[in-house]
Amino acid sequence: xxxxxxxxxxxxxxxxxxxxxxxxxxxxxxxxxxxxxxxxxxxxxxxxxxxxxxxxxxxxxxxxxxxxxxxxxxxxxxxxxxxxxxxxxxxxxxxxxxxxxxxxxxxxxxxxxxx
Amino acid sequence: xxxxxxxxxxxxxxxxxxxxxxxxxxxxxxxxxxxxxxxxxxxxxxxxxxxxxxxxxxxxxxxxxxxxxxxxxxxxxxxxxxxxxxxxxxxxxxxxxxxxxxxxxxxxxxxxxx
Numbered sequence: 172x173x174x175x176x177x178x179x180x181x182x183x184x185x186x187x188x189x190x191x192x193x194x195x196x197x198x199x200x201x202x203x204x205x206x207x208x209x210x211x212x213x214x215x216x217x218x219x220x221x222x223x224x225x226x227x228x229x230x231x232x233x234x235x236x237x238x239x240x241x242x243x244x245x246x247x248x249x250x251x252x253x254x255x256x257x258x259x260x261x262x263x264x265x266x267x268x269x270x271x272x273x274x275x276x277x278x279x280x281x282x283x284x285x286x
Numbered sequence: 287x288x289x290x291x292x293x294x295x296x297x298x299x300x301x302x303x304x305x306x307x308x309x310x311x312x313x314x315x316x317x318x319x320x321x322x323x324x325x326x327x328x329x330x331x332x333x334x335x336x337x338x339x340x341x342x343x344x345x346x347x348x349x350x351x352x353x354x355x356x357x358x359x360x361x362x363x364x365x366x367x368x369x370x371x372x373x374x375x376x377x378x379x380x381x382x383x384x385x386x387x388x389x390x391x392x393x394x395x396x397x398x399x400x
Binding site for chain 1: 320328330331335337380385386391393
């Protein structure tokens with residue numbers, strides 16, 4: 172199957188700083204990328220959907236000014252958590268759809284800890 | 287609108303026993319259905335998918351699922367559980383267009399008893 176690489180896998184940052192998470196599709200063109208947040212022992216909560224070259228569509232309740240999503244190319248999307256606070260600590264996962272396959276391919280996830 | 291219901295947030299089976307994880311879906315359009323597995327602190331890995339071809343779908347690691355439109359179900363089974371099957375399993379539904387989001391169920395944690 173196709174490969175989606177997410178980086179970093181773990182990051183610790185100080186409260187008030189910003190953190191950028193990258194999601195790359197390595198062997199296919201991802202026309203659409205999705206960003207999820209997962210709380211411990213819970214399902215994935217969709218944060219936003221981004222199509223290459225256009226603004227992301229955020230789910231209700233997700234602060235677009237806090238979670239900046241950029242999908243500048245068919246192989247790269249980034250999520251920037253701005254002015255991070257401890258309550259932003261979570262597991263963030265990206266996924267990508269595109270190419271000939273029907274399924275979404277997932278990155279390895281990023282464990283964000285804000286101290 | 288689409289939704290997925292996974293019955294049983296926790297399922298425990300003995301090693302070698304049948305694994306059955308239940309998934310029911312709701313969709314106003316013909317669905318694509320997926321089962322994903324997640325190991326601790328990792329992303330999701332696709333087990334299998336239904337994309338309107340054969341209703342009985344075989345996946346990796348000996349898992350299979352059957353799409354039953356009349357029951358709006360897509361239950362996941364494996365004849366003989368292995369210790370390495372212990373993980374979180376998610377059922378998901380989407381429409382048939384490539385840019386549509388997946389809607390996930392709440393997940394089922396599978397525990398294997400030695």
